Amino acid sequence: MDDQRSRSTRATAANRTKVAHLERVLADLLAEALERGWHGRISVELAVQDGTIQDVRRRLERVER
Numbered sequence: 001m002d003d004q005r006s007r008s009t010r011a012t013a014a015n016r017t018k019v020a021h022l023e024r025v026l027a028d029l030l031a032e033a034l035e036r037g038w039h040g041r042i043s044v045e046l047a048v049q050d051g052t053i054q055d056v057r058r059r060l061e062r063v064e065r
Contacts, residue, residue, distance in 0.1 A: 018053035022046070025058050032060065039063040 022044065029042045040062040047055040 012052060014052050018056060022053075022056050025056055029058060029060060039065055 026044060029044070032038070033040065033042045040060065042061075043059045045055075045057040045059070046053055047057070
């Protein structure tokens, strides 16, 4: 894919909206997981189709100690 097309695909309104959502999701997950006493995993998964972000999925797995 040439540089011009990749820039225009990333800059679509749909991607800007999803990236803003992704940033909020990540901030929320980090705020919860980075507390003292929290043990586990966090993950964020993106589904992308033809250069456009379709879904943002979050997983938070807490280990009970």
